[in-house]
Amino acid sequence: MGPLVYTPVEDIPKIHEDLRKGFRSGKTKSIAYRKEQLAGLAYMIKDNTERFQDALKADLGRPPIESDLLDISAALSEAKDAYDNVEKWAKPEKARWDFNWFAMKPTIRKEPKGVVMIIAPFNFPMLLMLGHLASAIAAGNAVLMKPSELCQATNQLIADLVPQYLDSDLYRVVNGDVPVTTKLLELRWDHILYTGGGRVAKIVCAAAAKHLTPVTTELGGKSPVIIDPKCDMKLAARRIFWGKIANAGQVCVAPDYVLIPRDAQDHFIQEVQDIYKTFYPTDPATSDSYSRIISEGHTARIKRYIDETKGEIIIGGEVDVGKKYIAPTVVKNVPFDDSLMDEEIFGPVLPIVPVKDLDEAIEVVNSRDHALSLYVFTQDPAFKAKVFDNTQSGSAVANEVVIHVGATGLPFGGIGPSGSGYHTGKYGFDVFTHHRGTLDNPGWVDTLILKGRYPPYTPEKIRNLRKAFNVSMPPRPGTKAGKRWGLWLVFALLGTISAVLMKRKRA
Numbered sequence: 351m352g353p354l355v356y357t358p359v360e361d362i363p364k365i366h367e368d369l370r371k372g373f374r375s376g377k378t379k380s381i382a383y384r385k386e387q388l389a390g391l392a393y394m395i396k397d398n399t400e401r402f403q404d405a406l407k408a409d410l411g412r413p414p415i416e417s418d419l420l421d422i423s424a425a426l427s428e429a430k431d432a433y434d435n436v437e438k439w440a441k442p443e444k445a446r447w448d449f450n451w452f453a454m455k456p457t458i459r460k461e462p463k464g465v466v467m468i469i470a471p472f473n474f475p476m477l478l479m480l481g482h483l484a485s486a487i488a489a490g491n492a493v494l495m496k497p498s499e500l501c502q503a504t505n506q507l508i509a510d511l512v513p514q515y516l517d518s519d520l521y522r523v524v525n526g527d528v529p530v531t532t533k534l535l536e537l538r539w540d541h542i543l544y545t546g547g548g549r550v551a552k553i554v555c556a557a558a559a560k561h562l563t564p565v566t567t568e569l570g571g572k573s574p575v576i577i578d579p580k581c582d583m584k585l586a587a588r589r590i591f592w593g594k595i596a597n598a599g600q601v602c603v604a605p606d607y608v609l610i611p612r613d614a615q616d617h618f619i620q621e622v623q624d625i626y627k628t629f630y631p632t633d634p635a636t637s638d639s640y641s642r643i644i645s646e647g648h649t650a651r652i653k654r655y656i657d658e659t660k661g662e663i664i665i666g667g668e669v670d671v672g673k674k675y676i677a678p679t680v681v682k683n684v685p686f687d688d689s690l691m692d693e694e695i696f697g698p699v700l701p702i703v704p705v706k707d708l709d710e711a712i713e714v715v716n717s718r719d720h721a722l723s724l725y726v727f728t729q730d731p732a733f734k735a736k737v738f739d740n741t742q743s744g745s746a747v748a749n750e751v752v753i754h755v756g757a758t759g760l761p762f763g764g765i766g767p768s769g770s771g772y773h774t775g776k777y778g779f780d781v782f783t784h785h786r787g788t789l790d791n792p793g794w795v796d797t798l799i800l801k802g803r804y805p806p807y808t809p810e811k812i813r814n815l816r817k818a819f820n821v822s823m824p825p826r827p828g829t830k831a832g833k834r835w836g837l838w839l840v841f842a843l844l845g846t847i848s849a850v851l852m853k854r855k856r857a
């Protein structure tokens with residue numbers, strides 16, 4: 351596996367132009383074409399699974415099972431979901447029936463936005479590039495992929511395979527670091543989906559603003575876990591600790607820190623220590639079930655948090671920057687103003703922050719940026735409801751961590767500093783789709799209500815138009831709704847008659 355080959359900066363305008371030409375060719379209008387490309391994408395992943403596992407191992411030291419579960423099969427299932435559903439998703443939708451408008455056949459066409467760019471981070475290069483690519487293909491766009499330069503082997507493999515499996519007129523990969531992305535950002539895109547950190551997101555949004563390009567941001571942040579002292583502590587420890595060590599904590603929705611009542615802290619720690627021994631009976635540094643940090647720079651960043659913590663390290667703490675290794679680390683009695691509480695850790699270090707009670711835990715959560723995910727471990731519905739009802743976050747999950755990203759039918763996305771917009775499945779399709787409202791108004795409509803719109807505006811015309819477009823008001827605040835059964839009956843009757851007439855006309 352050689353190093354990543356960067357795309358020459360001077361080639362970028364031509365690639366951009368080629369994609370625009372490809373889009374204008376109209377090929378992607380055909381759903382059959384989109385399905386063929388989606389099948390190509392699915393086979394690209396399937397045929398090369400072992401190569402992807404090896405590449406991810408080379409980049410992140412990642413155990414193949416983690417690559418399969420969290421990255422490769424997640425990307426594959428996005429491609430298959432899009433393949434299975436693209437007809438349904440892309441079908442024009444009739445607008446809600448309304449007496450004033452139905453004759454004009456108001457319809458929503460699902461149209462591609464055009465030439466879109468996907469910028470991906472290093473931590474899940476398959477899901478966060480190829481999964482998003484599936485959504486963009488299904489929506490009928492031309493796509494420029496800009497993977498992270500940190501994940502060299504995987505992204506070189508993607509760059510090599512894309513032209514073998516997909517139509518190069520429509521789908522292209524550009525590899526490189528800041529100068530390459532800077533050049534890309536000078537150009538006009540019809541949508542940008544950016545996944546990564548908040549600092550770069552601001553650069554991307556500022557560049558996009560120059561062209562008024564819409565941007566979807568999928569960012570990170572500190573995802574908290576609130577623990578009910580009465581919860582199943584064994585289960586909580588097992589799942590939280592796994593969420594922290596999977597991909598060595600380089601997961602946007604990894605549980606970042608734990609909030610627990612002070613007198614329950616030791617119980618939780620005991621369970622974590624027990625589970626740690628079962629996960630890593632020998633040194634995790636020699637285990638083939640443990641990933642590495644992506645770069646020496648990121649390893650040094652996380653080491654700094656550990657070195658400066660005022661908490662007490664009770665598991666791990668060992669770091670080897672040269673080997674990009676950080677042992678699974680758990681720190682207790684971490685104060686709110688600790689080095690581990692400043693930024694998203696994005697590494698295998700779990701700070702435990704003792705609090706007085708649930709109210710204080712909620713206060714801590716609400717005093718910080720809205721998290722990408724918020725977790726609560728409790729078997730008490732009232733405890734769960736109190737957490738969900740009194741906080742904000744991208745997702746809210748009880749008794750589980752991380753895996754909700756893959757839940758079929760659920761949107762995934764942040765709120766505020768953890769991102770804007772949603773992806774996965776139909777939500778991903780919608781990111782790259784323009785919902786184009788259309789009407790087709792037959793001439794005879796002018797003989798009815800709408801004839802009043804043409805001058806001269808006589809009192810009679812004004813009266814009739816006002817009647818037709820009269821907005822029935824809700825009850826005034828503080829008063830009770832009156833019963834308007836008569837009016838409903840008239841509407842129901844009119845609706846039925848017109849539906850029957852329409853049906854007859856069509857027959």
Ligand code: NAD
Pocket residue numbers: 469470471472473474478496497498499526527528531532545546547548550551553554567568569570571601602603694696722764768769
């Ligand atoms: P990053 O922001 O450093 O890089 C992301 C992308 O931006 C890369 O492709 C990189 O080449 C590009 N980039 C870097 N500097 C740039 C610059 N100056 N100008 C233009 N482009 C630039 O992020 P990362 O370290 O690769 O990923 C980690 C972050 O991503 C974490 O914060 C994590 O929470 C977040 N993340 C979010 C999600 C999600 O779905 N919400 C998923 C995975 C990761």
